Amino acid sequence: MARYILRRLAIAIPTLFIIVSISFFLMRVAPGGPFSRERPLDPTVLANIERAYHLSDPLFLQYLRYLGNLLRGDLGPSFVFRDFTVQDLFRTGLPASIQLGAWALLISVVLGVVLGVIAALYQNRTVDYAVIGTAAIGITIPSFVVAPVLSLVIGVWLDWLPTGGWGQGAWQYKVLPIATLALPQVAIIARLTRGSMIEALRSNHVRTARAYGLPTRSVVVVHSLRGAILPVVSYLGPAAAGLVTGSVVVEEIFTVPGIGRYFVQAALGRDYTLVMGTVVVIAVFILLFNLVVDLLYALIDPRIRYD
Amino acid sequence: MAFPSLKSLLLAATIIAGTSFAAHAQVVYERGNDADPETLDPHKTSTVSEANILMDLFEGLTTYAADGSVIPGVAESWEVSDDLLTYTFHLRDDARWSNGEPVTADDFVYSFQRMLNPATAAQYAIMLYPIANAQGVNEGTMPPEMLGARAIDPSTLEVTLMAPAPYFLQMLAHQSTFPVYRPNVEEFGDTFVRPGNLISNGAYTLQSFTPNDRIVLVKNPMFHDAANVAIDQVNYYPIQDRSACMRRFEAGEIDSCSDVALEQLDYILANFPEAYREAPYLGTYYYAVDMRQPGFDDVRVRTALSMAIDREFLAEDIWANTMVPAYSLVPPGTNNYVEPPFLSFMNESILDREDMARELLAEAGFGPNNPLQVNIIHNAGENHANTATAIADMWANIGVQTTIEAQESASFYPYLQNGGEFEVARAGWIADYNDPQNFLFMLQSNNPSFNYAHYNNPEYDMLMEEAGRTPDLDARAQLLYQAEELAMRDEPFIPLMHYSSHSLVSTGLHGWDDTLQNFHPTRWMSLDE
Numbered sequence: 035m036a037r038y039i040l041r042r043l044a045i046a047i048p049t050l051f052i053i054v055s056i057s058f059f060l061m062r063v064a065p066g067g068p069f070s071r072e073r074p075l076d077p078t079v080l081a082n083i084e085r086a087y088h089l090s091d092p093l094f095l096q097y098l099r100y101l102g103n104l105l106r107g108d109l110g111p112s113f114v115f116r117d118f119t120v121q122d123l124f125r126t127g128l129p130a131s132i133q134l135g136a137w138a139l140l141i142s143v144v145l146g147v148v149l150g151v152i153a154a155l156y157q158n159r160t161v162d163y164a165v166i167g168t169a170a171i172g173i174t175i176p177s178f179v180v181a182p183v184l185s186l187v188i189g190v191w192l193d194w195l196p197t198g199g200w201g202q203g204a205w206q207y208k209v210l211p212i213a214t215l216a217l218p219q220v221a222i223i224a225r226l227t228r229g230s231m232i233e234a235l236r237s238n239h240v241r242t243a244r245a246y247g248l249p250t251r252s253v254v255v256v257h258s259l260r261g262a263i264l265p266v267v268s269y270l271g272p273a274a275a276g277l278v279t280g281s282v283v284v285e286e287i288f289t290v291p292g293i294g295r296y297f298v299q300a301a302l303g304r305d306y307t308l309v310m311g312t313v314v315v316i317a318v319f320i321l322l323f324n325l326v327v328d329l330l331y332a333l334i335d336p337r338i339r340y341d
Numbered sequence: 342m343a344f345p346s347l348k349s350l351l352l353a354a355t356i357i358a359g360t361s362f363a364a365h366a367q368v369v370y371e372r373g374n375d376a377d378p379e380t381l382d383p384h385k386t387s388t389v390s391e392a393n394i395l396m397d398l399f400e401g402l403t404t405y406a407a408d409g410s411v412i413p414g415v416a417e418s419w420e421v422s423d424d425l426l427t428y429t430f431h432l433r434d435d436a437r438w439s440n441g442e443p444v445t446a447d448d449f450v451y452s453f454q455r456m457l458n459p460a461t462a463a464q465y466a467i468m469l470y471p472i473a474n475a476q477g478v479n480e481g482t483m484p485p486e487m488l489g490a491r492a493i494d495p496s497t498l499e500v501t502l503m504a505p506a507p508y509f510l511q512m513l514a515h516q517s518t519f520p521v522y523r524p525n526v527e528e529f530g531d532t533f534v535r536p537g538n539l540i541s542n543g544a545y546t547l548q549s550f551t552p553n554d555r556i557v558l559v560k561n562p563m564f565h566d567a568a569n570v571a572i573d574q575v576n577y578y579p580i581q582d583r584s585a586c587m588r589r590f591e592a593g594e595i596d597s598c599s600d601v602a603l604e605q606l607d608y609i610l611a612n613f614p615e616a617y618r619e620a621p622y623l624g625t626y627y628y629a630v631d632m633r634q635p636g637f638d639d640v641r642v643r644t645a646l647s648m649a650i651d652r653e654f655l656a657e658d659i660w661a662n663t664m665v666p667a668y669s670l671v672p673p674g675t676n677n678y679v680e681p682p683f684l685s686f687m688n689e690s691i692l693d694r695e696d697m698a699r700e701l702l703a704e705a706g707f708g709p710n711n712p713l714q715v716n717i718i719h720n721a722g723e724n725h726a727n728t729a730t731a732i733a734d735m736w737a738n739i740g741v742q743t744t745i746e747a748q749e750s751a752s753f754y755p756y757l758q759n760g761g762e763f764e765v766a767r768a769g770w771i772a773d774y775n776d777p778q779n780f781l782f783m784l785q786s787n788n789p790s791f792n793y794a795h796y797n798n799p800e801y802d803m804l805m806e807e808a809g810r811t812p813d814l815d816a817r818a819q820l821l822y823q824a825e826e827l828a829m830r831d832e833p834f835i836p837l838m839h840y841s842s843h844s845l846v847s848t849g850l851h852g853w854d855d856t857l858q859n860f861h862p863t864r865w866m867s868l869d870e
Contacts (some may be wrong), residue, residue: 066752070754070758116382127552140812189592191586193592289589
């Protein structure tokens with residue numbers, strides 16, 4: 035197992051290198067630059083700025099400089115938030131995104147799996163239709179609709195919770211963003227669980243377990259769910275990476291200081307270093323969660339061994 | 342988290358705990374801002390989101406009063422020589438940095454030199470270009486010491502200009518010309534602007550800055566007018582989503598929003614009309630015509646296109662009355678000016694104008710058998726797209742066939758600024774100082790990065806240069822008027838609308854006056870408990 039993990043980590047490094055290299059050059063293909071504005075800059079002024087940020091150097095030299103700094107853990111100065119380095123921004127943004135994402139993930143896994151199992155056990159009955167109907171709504175209503183509606187109803191009309199903001203991380207400010215993030219995930223996970231549970235409940239080994247007269251709880255949890263959860267686990271890898279790296283919609287509407295917004299702000303503002311930094315962070319999370327998923331597979335499914 | 346040290350946090354906590362027992366409760370102003378500042382270094386500033394924050398943190402030689410007029414700031418008084426080239430500023434005795442040190446003439450000399458030093462890479466460097474040798478210093482061909490600004494004694498500053506500039510005193514109230522504290526910059530380098538490091542001379546000091554969350558400013562007890570500053574703390578929230586700001590305003594979490602979403606105007610006017618503020622804003626929304634293109638180099642074609650545009654419809658129906666129809670490049674009411682020369686057909690009915698436009702096009706060789714084809718390019722944005730669509734319809738009435746192309750802003754402007762070819766392009770300009778020159782300079786032929794139309798009229802250039810040399814304000818205004826008259830006759834830019842600013846301001850917040858430049862320093866405001 036340890037050897038497997040080491041091997042996976044060793045593969046992750048060249049993968050990351052390729053992602054960084056492709057992103058670096060792709061981003062420079064986009065027209066415009068970090069200092070292109072509606073308000074044009076005097077040519078002298080623009081030349082001064084480009085020199086200060088090494089933007090007038092040959093592109094390959096800039097690339098080598100970026101790689102060198104990256105190896106030393108230096109993600110460079112941001113062009114959009116010029117008083118901060120990219121690390122500074124992540125140091126404040128990442129904890130906020132991770133908190134929201136982790137809670138949303140936990141809630142959606144627990145709620146999604148429970149609802150999915152219930153729906154499967156009561157297949158084609160009222161409970162099932164209720165779960166599937168709600169799930170369909172959860173998946174189809176986009177978060178840019180859910181978020182303002184929650185904010186308006188609970189924040190403005192009922193005045194139970196703040197409509198937005200971060201409030202130094204107080205829990206009241208996190209409820210609505212977490213709910214918005216979790217809603218579609220609960221729905222997706224419930225549907226995935228229901229589908230594979232129905233299949234598992236019909237399988238031979240479950241029928242045998244029932245025939246032996248094992249208690250329903252054991253049949254459902256040990257013999258059916260253990261196999262049925264595998265598709266959910268593989269879905270969770272990319273989903274978790276997406277959740278903890280922040281959602282631009284949720285962060286924008288609830289004005290949360292997470293890193294999801296940086297990606298869009300940086301891309302539109304041509305903040306080269308911040309775009310690269312975000313790419314690196316998201317790539318690391320995806321690689322990491324995929325590894326976790328593969329390890330979870332081995333834990334859950336006795337047929338999978340990595341030795 | 343922000344970036345104060347643990348010690349300063351504990352200290353702040355102790356102070357807050359201590360003062361909370363005092364008789365007077367802290368007055369905190371929760372202030373919506375459209376975005377985070379790119380920087381709090383006044384010499385690197387570039388966006389409007391920074392203006393109000395920097396005006397709270399720093400004070401220039403002059404400053405803006407609540408009503409937008411320019412009043413003495415760090416300079417208590419000044420004399421101007423007869424040729425309008427030498428300004429002698431007398432600094433006030435009680436001007437202090439937030440650490441208690443006096444603000445001196447040397448601080449300004451150092452700050453002006455720093456701003457123009459090429460290594461600073463100041464985006465607003467041109468704000469100081471009226472000063473003698475400023476451009477040379479900024480281009481790196483002259484040492485900073487050559488700049489025409491010197492300290493006669495610690496409280497007397499002499500500035501020599503290259504040419505008379507009636508707007509110079511106003512430029513000194515602009516955030517890019519504010520002083521910075523030399524030992525502060527030398528100690529911390531680029532990070533001097535961080536909370537805990539920054540020493541400033543304005544009504545407020547910086548307590549914390551968390552990107553995408555908020556910026557906290559607290560009252561500066563060292564400020565010379567601190568006795569009259571009513572608000573103890575300002576929290577600036579960057580809220581790009583204008584509807585989110587409106588909800589937080591409606592829920593009472595925020596006292597003012599710096600912008601509103603047009604589609605929610607009806608809701609705002611129905612539910613809290615007393616909070617809605619609309620004021621003329623010093624800017625013009627226009628279409629540039631590329632005069633290098635065959636057909637578009639013909640003044641008859643440009644005039645016909647301009648005539649057929651129903652500006653009242655654009656302002657009322659597309660922009661929900663948040664814009665004002667424009668018939669001149671310089672907005673009416675601009676300082677140091679007369680009433681601008683309006684487009685000749687301003688008072689004709691749109692039907693008559695369409696007839697005249699068709700005739701002009703026919704004279705230029707376009708008609709039903711040979712229709713004029715126009716491609717409009719604009720930067721992406723719903724209202725820009727709607728405007729272009731409406732104009733295409735209006736042009737269809739005079740037999741013009743129009744195609745529309747939207748481009749992303751980050752690539753749109755560099756394309757225009759680098760001389761990219763087009764036929765008709767949307768553009769807008771918000772003035773940095775209240776003077777007609779700040780609009781008309783865009784059409785000078787030696788200004789390639791602003792003159793998208795590639796207008797090249799020696800007579801226009803001559804008038805602009807002469808105006809730049811004329812000390813008498815009335816004579817100068819007449820020269821600028823003649824220049825704009827040429828521009829309105831030739832129409833390299835087709836003016837469409839003038840901007841207005843829109844804000845939500847709580848009825849408990851006083852001192853937010855409607856101003857032409859939409860600056861609102863917190864210093865002048867007060868808040869009901």
